[in-house]
Amino acid sequence: MAASNIQSVQKTATANAVSGRARLLGVYFTNTATASSVVLKDGGASGTARLSLQTPASAGSQDLMIPDQGILFTSGIHITFGSADVTSVTLLFEGGAAV
Numbered sequence: 594m595a596a597s598n599i600q601s602v603q604k605t606a607t608a609n610a611v612s613g614r615a616r617l618l619g620v621y622f623t624n625t626a627t628a629s630s631v632v633l634k635d636g637g638a639s640g641t642a643r644l645s646l647q648t649p650a651s652a653g654s655q656d657l658m659i660p661d662q663g664i665l666f667t668s669g670i671h672i673t674f675g676s677a678d679v680t681s682v683t684l685l686f687e688g689g690a691a692v
Contacts, residue, residue, distance in 0.1 A: 602691035603683040604672050609637060610682075611670040615689030616663040617644065621656040622682045624648040630675030631682055636668035648679055663687075 599618060602610050622631055628650040634640040643664050646657070669689065672682050 597687045599685055599687050600689075600691060601683055601685050603681055605681045607638070607674045608672060609669060609692050610672050610684055611666070611686055611689040612692050613669060613689040615666050615670060615686045617659060617666060617670060617684060617686050618663040619656065619658045619685035620644070620646065620682065621654065621685075622646070622648065623654045623680045624652065625678045625680065626650060626652040627676070627678040629678040631679055632673040632675070633664075633666075633684075634671040634673060635666040637671050638673065640668065640671060648675075 604610050629648045631646045632642050633644040635643050643666060670684060
């Protein structure tokens, strides 16, 4: 039996993704053939960047599983898409609530 309740949320544009205190455990994103970026911030659009990812300049998808206990976001998780070339981002997290 798992010790936590892992949840997921998917976004297709810049937005708040998780409200409340949460631990980010994994990220999956899809992108076009143009390089871009994804930034995950603690505390909303003007919050502190906790994770910045660069997307490759080739169409496809990437995933990142975060080791140990993940990255703690104390005031929610906000996703900032670098451009429309990032087509979706899915977060795996525990705690908090998907928005």
